[in-house]
Amino acid sequence: MVKTAECVSPKHPDKLCDQISDAILDACLEQDPDSRVAIETMGGHGIITITGELTTKAYINAREIAQRVTGNQYGVQTNIVSQSPEIANGVDTGGAGDQGIMVGYACRDNEAMIPQELYLARSLCKFIYEKHPYDGKTQITLGDDGYVSVIVASFQNVDKYDLYELVSEWIDVVEYPHAGCVIHANPAGDWNQGGFEADTGVTGRKLAVDNYGPQIPIGGGAFSGKDTTKVDRSGAYMARKIAVDMLSADPEAKEVIVKLAYAIGVADPVMITANVDGKEIDVINAVAKPQDIIKFLDLKKPQYEETAKWGHFGNGFKWDK
Numbered sequence: 001m002v003k004t005a006e007c008v009s010p011k012h013p014d015k016l017c018d019q020i021s022d023a024i025l026d027a028c029l030e031q032d033p034d035s036r037v038a039i040e041t042m043g044g045h046g047i048i049t050i051t052g053e054l055t056t057k058a059y060i061n062a063r064e065i066a067q068r069v070t071g072n073q074y075g076v077q078t079n080i081v082s083q084s085p086e087i088a089n090g091v092d093t094g095g096a097g098d099q100g101i102m103v104g105y106a107c108r109d110n111e112a113m114i115p116q117e118l119y120l121a122r123s124l125c126k127f128i129y130e131k132h133p134y135d136g137k138t139q140i141t142l143g144d145d146g147y148v149s150v151i152v153a154s155f156q157n158v159d160k161y162d163l164y165e166l167v168s169e170w171i172d173v174v175e176y177p178h179a180g181c182v183i184h185a186n187p188a189g190d191w192n193q194g195g196f197e198a199d200t201g202v203t204g205r206k207l208a209v210d211n212y213g214p215q216i217p218i219g220g221g222a223f224s225g226k227d228t229t230k231v232d233r234s235g236a237y238m239a240r241k242i243a244v245d246m247l248s249a250d251p252e253a254k255e256v257i258v259k260l261a262y263a264i265g266v267a268d269p270v271m272i273t274a275n276v277d278g279k280e281i282d283v284i285n286a287v288a289k290p291q292d293i294i295k296f297l298d299l300k301k302p303q304y305e306e307t308a309k310w311g312h313f314g315n316g317f318k319w320d321k
Helices: 013-031 062-070 085-092 116-131 160-174 231-249 290-296 304-310
Strands: 003-008 036-044 047-055 075-081 100-107 136-142 148-155 182-185 255-262 271-276 279-281
Touching: 003 116, 013 036, 013 047, 013 062, 013 304, 036 062, 047 062, 062 075, 100 231, 116 136, 116 148, 116 160, 116 304, 148 160, 160 182, 231 255, 231 271, 231 290
Parallel strands: 047 075, 148 182
Antiparallel strands: 003 136, 036 047, 100 255, 136 148, 255 271, 271 279
16 A cells, blocks of 8 residues: 655644644643643734633743744734633533544554654654754655655755755665655745745644544544643543553554544543454453543643644653553
């Protein structure tokens, strides 16, 4: 099967919005671990807009946080209110903060236990970003033989010939089979206008990048800006942890897909399934109630701005181990 996945740099406008939303979450959790946070950010063309719900004892300055992440050149407007009391009633009793289906995945393609095409796209993006910390994207296509057949890299403020050389250097570093692959470096031409100057960003718009790439189903909503009473986030993290543990427990297994589903206000999941190499496997004694997940994975501490930069899985977080 031909497979393709992309990665975007932390200076991509959508990723800037993710980082702002999660930086606000971290600031709240640092002062009040029981904070309820659901923050959305949109930025572009000189203005950052932050809106959503926030119930916390913490004092935070959303404007200052946004400008720390992006710089002082942007105006910031906010519209933040308290969490709906009807939602709070269900969560206060230990129930899920919303309904939804969450997907966890683990495979033996690489040390990060994520699909190889995403792993390589992320690796290349990080490699270029370390030398040119700007807005950018990478994309890797694996052919039927598993070799890298096409590489796409588009980065702000980098000459296409220099970018081509960087991609070639990365190929030599990773030593991954790439028999005669095609390299597209800035295929639309060099560009110097990026980030919020070139495009609008929105929290939660890079779901495939945040998860496991386009080959693996996405069940729940976005992660960034949400505290972990929202099972979109905590359920997805726990599904990943279950998948990692099941893969580790079976030396013959190649890939595991776990799915959790919840009803708002109800603690126990309405569904929990696991598929190991195409075979349904019973999931026994899994930690699955939202409050139990939060405790088990230590999800009340500030840690989320980092998840918003390079993806939520395969980067050494507690749910990855």
